[in-house]
Amino acid sequence: MTRISVTVDGTRYEDDVPSRTLLVHHLREQLGKVGTVVGCDTSNCGACTVLMTDPDGVPRGVKSCTVLAVQADGREVTTIEGLGGDHPVQRAFHERHALQCGYCTPGMVMAAVDLLREQPDPSDAQVREGLEGNLCRCTGYQNIVRAVQQAAAELRGNEAAVTQPVGVSGP
Amino acid sequence: MTATLAGTAAEPEVGRARLRKEDARLVTGRTRWTENITVPGMLHLAILRSPHAHARISRVDTSAALREPNVIAAFSGADVAETQGTMACAWPVTEDIVLPIYRPLAVDEVRHVGEPVAVVVARDRASATDALEAIEVDYEPLPVVLGLESALADGAPLVHADAGTNKCYTWVLDSGEAGTGKAVGEAAAAAELTIHRRYVQQRLVPASMEPRSVLVDPTGDEWTIYSATQIPHILRFLLAATTGTPEHKIRVIAPDVGGGFGGKLAVTPEEWIAFAAANRVGKPVKYTESRSESMVSAHHGRDMIQDITLYARRDGTVTGLSVKLLANMGAYLGIVTPGVPILGAFMYNAIYKFPAYRFECTGVFTTTTKTDAYRGAGRPEATYAIERIMDELAAELDLDPLEVRRRNWIRHDEFPFTTVAGLEYDSGNYEAATEKAMQLFGYDTLRAEQAKRRVAGDPVQLGIGVSTYTEMCGLAPSRILGALRYGAGGWESASVRLLPTGKVEVVTGTSPHGQGHVTSWSQIVADQLGVAFDDVEVLHGDTRTSHKGLDTYGSRSLAVGGIALVLACQKVREKARTIAAHLLECAPDDLEFADGAFRVRGTPTSAKTIGECALAVFAAHDLPDGVEPQLDAEATFDPQTFSFPHGTHLCAVDVDTETGAATIRKYVCVDDVGTVVNPLIVEGQVHGGVAQGIAQALYEEAVFDEDGNLVTGSLADYTVPSSADLPEIVSDRTETPATSNPLGVKGVGEAGTIASTPAVVNAIVDALRPSGVTDVPMPCTPERVWRALQTARSGQEVAA
């Protein structure tokens, strides 16, 4: 057991964890952050993606199945549950129908947030490459690309690109 | 945007691009995947799986595992041989089919790598996994059976020794014998042109992103089973039927389910094992597979060898088709394993009206993971073969591939049309869809560019691929299923309950796992009852609330379940009419219903909304004599026929003739899925379907080595494409309503997958045809494309 202190979605948690515990299992099983999910055992699917600060303080997208909980000691982690619910990327995923079963969505949303931090104005090709570590079996990715572009525009403050949602929302 | 309010004239909900009700919880992580669910006292199950493709189990010793820390139980198949039940096959396609015994935990023999052999139940997952290493198993390896043709050869080692053969069944459809057309022999004799091809449908893995997971809770007075399944109702029925557990004591819940694509159209050994384990320890037991386990144990799809012969006249008219299939069953039969290729039998004739057809399929056992439904199930394979060979016919006659199709397809004024396979297509307009697709694609411009690049000898050649497809959806008329020896019906059920405040609860027997039924069903009810979209709640996936249903697969939910919903709404409306008439003191026939309210004809101010009727029923102070105080109704719909979506997909690829890499440059599809309830959802289904079809054409293949190990056993080797590997898809629609149901809907879940694979491969072959290439086996990896070119070039040199 190793004592670790990890700030997750704004709350500082202190726990004794077995050294072999993966961050994703720590999040899900110890901290109840079941919004973050597991889709593979070879670090390929990206479903488990969360943001974790590096020593330089910058939060970066990481696959939480490929980080030991002990490696997250002293870091800040943001999961889908810490995004607030009305984050432009979350909203854009809804408005652009960028999810079907939604299993890949937590990871996909976090990966998109990470991408837009570094590339606020990406081309479609850059969005596609930027999300290459996240697999989605349902959507064919096209609406995900649209959603990321819509969120990017909103985050850049470009309302014009934002105000034509494709669908019809409820009142 | 305001929603439809009862009593106001409003735009119909059906047809609107409603944003999904499902999304809110999914984009915020407030989800209830099976693996998220924990119940008090829950234990964890881990499964020891066979490392051999075929072996006799001579000894299993779990005693050391029992001594490991935190271990509650450890047992083998032999330990539960009497109680674990057997896995059922619901589709014995012929009378003399071989139906091997299929035990959840192997008892004396294993027949594929990954077959469950023994289990550990422990306090936590890590301990359960650790303790697996303490289980001792002695295996006596037996010969593996891999190739389809070698499996049928004389003296081949047997997968199931007591069956005496590796042949599972042979199933034939012959239009001459069935009276649906002429005999193929006649067509063959008279043919001016005979084209034979062999196509291989590689094995695929459905690979939904959520792995399968099951939690069995035996506490209390019943069994509560959470499962990541497409088919909670069928699971309940089969668990009861095969284990002798009273059906009414089993509650199955499919909570949030992360995709299925047929992969969760299964009752699984793991569900049975978890059930046995929970009963043994008297505690809730959860099992979630790892992806590596999933790859070897969840069923696979496709895996067929297709020998197809086309007979034609030199004017391009097809006169007959003969198909001989070898279909890999794997080691055991899942619930619809034998039936998957049979579904294809009705689709090889596709949109064409040739008069003679023969289909013969032989199912073959091998020592591999079983196959079963994967998106499209039988129909993509059929469509691939016919659409590929139609291109070969075009090439043979030096005709444009679309022209050959035009000369053979059913014209829009020829519907309803009874096909050579005996199905009646109710509607369609292949001309319109093709015309629209060509426009969007810029067909002529691209052909001109292709010609130029051919002349210039560009090392990157342009190919154009065509696929004009139809599919049979809306599975299925129970009568037809019965005639095909399927073990169940194809109806679907819905019930509608009006709450006192005018809100509506809908219970559907479909079981969505990404398809957005909650949204689409709300739209349908809003129109039918004139209530607000947001005032409708759709309940599903729990056999306690949704006691009746046949679940979600085969593009059936809307075309069957949606109609049941319409019928239930109609019943509610008629009940409400009686109430409204009583309240308005008029005869029911004097009322007209529009926008959620009953109005007295000629006196429109005299009105009662359906909500007011609901409140009146709730109070029950003043109801007509003999009228029950409820505004609920249930309906079950059994379709009389299938529905037949169709469309035209066009694909342009750049093929780098040096590396063999094929890159999709443009992809256009125009689909006709009948009436569209929600265009957003339809578009999403098409995108996802096309992506999976492209994945078959270019990327994915489950490969076994000579010992029967799955070498593509993880997402690192089984290359599911990412966003960076897939193209932008231009999708549009024509809308020819189905005449076979009141909504005019057809189904869309599988369309993209069915259509896209041949479009892509046709494009690749088209790019290389001047070099003499006539086929590239799937997946068309750069190496395979390069090899096809090498072989064709050396062939041309030899010929020259």
Added chain:
Amino acid sequence: MIPAAFDYLRPTTVEDAVAALAEAGEEAKVLAGGHSLLPVLRLRLAAPTLLVDLGGLPQLRGVRTDGDTLVLGAMTTHAEVAGAPVVVDAAPLLAQAAATIGDRQVRHRGTLGGSLAHADPAGDLPTAAVALDAELVLAGPAGRRTVPAREFFVDYFTTTLRPDELLVEVRVPALPGWGSHYLKVNRTAQAWATVAVAAVVERENGTITQARVALTNMGPTPVRAVAVERALAGVPVDAIEAAAAHAVEGTSPASDTTASADYRRHLAQVLARRALTAAAGS
């Protein structure tokens, strides 16, 4: 999915790390970014009893220049290698190769040192290091030693690192004025290289004065395409095509589910030509 149990140490000095490794012997493993090691542990293909995490050694992370030499700490992530202006400037090939690795998340955690120490024949950074004649600085109980990249890689997943040694630093001589290109073909965007080619070219007035070429996944270790290099000394740029045909010499590619050895040999020639052309033109 869950690794077998192990002990965990996060030393704060290189000496402590080396001492811990020396004491534990073969049963210990170094943990860097974990993006090769953790997948192996999760699948239980290995079960070390101790992991020595280098995450507590910030002194091993980062990039600086030392005269004409670029010095990269072993714990520098792929993302940092790909994006650091000094790397892009002094060793663009290395930055380009790092940018092709896996995906963003992988590049955020995986490290240069881990990639070299892991020595996967399909790895991108080993090839780049070999093409650039990098030198690797190893720290052990007896102090430090420097090994040229060309001698570091011994076989599949095998290097000259001893169990009690750490790779601490990678030194890359700057090649001012040289053109370079890393060209990789993979089955899907996220996949490892089927084959890749690293090309570095020095030109003068349309003539190639010298070239260095290394190949990924064309043998158990990165392969220096010596025959190609020889054919490119002091020749005009249009000699590239003929020279590239020598790319298969001295290679021994494997056949696997991604590609056959035959195809890899073919691809190596095509990619060598294209990479050299790009390098000579840039």
